Amino acid sequence: MTTHLEALQGALASALGERAAITVALGEITLVVKADDYHAVMQTLRDNAALGFDQLIDLCGVxxxxxxxxxxxxPRFGVVSHLLSVKHNWRVRVRTFCPDDEMPIVASVTDIWRAVNWFEREAFDLFGIIFEGHSDLRRILTDYGFIGHPFRKDFPVAGYVEMRYDAEQGRVIYQPVTIEPRENVPRVIREEKYGMK
Known part of the structure; x- marks a missing residue:
């Protein structure tokens, strides 16, 4: 008798073949898909009756x-999506990597799941990942004049610019960050009998 997870793994292997590497860990299935196959695989995951992943729950950049x-x-940048099949009560994680670290690009899946629109905009805004084919790829969380992508590991914690209201000019102005960078290391005090009565 096959388990629910084994049935899903078999259905995925049958539908996707060599287009996805399937791994199982901690009771979850992860598909790793090449960027060139990403859109086609996502289309198959939704449209194949044996799979029926009709909902994209989440998408994030990494x-x-x-x-x-x-x-x-x-590769430095990746996109991770979580899909749900309500009909089969299945969940799957799909991971793809952007082939170019300098210009991370992957296909948009907004034509497959409309709900992914804001998720892709968020990944673009925070990581700089470009979703090719997205009809409205613009910033969603940071200001339109913001420089850089704040979730990249090389982005400075203090940022590049700060904004403040200038009463003399009567408007908000941008200026270079004025805070000196510093590293805060918490001091840990351990008492020999801490917490004991």
């Missing part, structure tokens, strides 16, 4: 530059 304490040797 910066792998310091992953594994700097031992990661793969």
């Amino acid at each position: 910066d792998y530059s310091t992953y594994g304490e700097g031992t990661w040797e793969g």
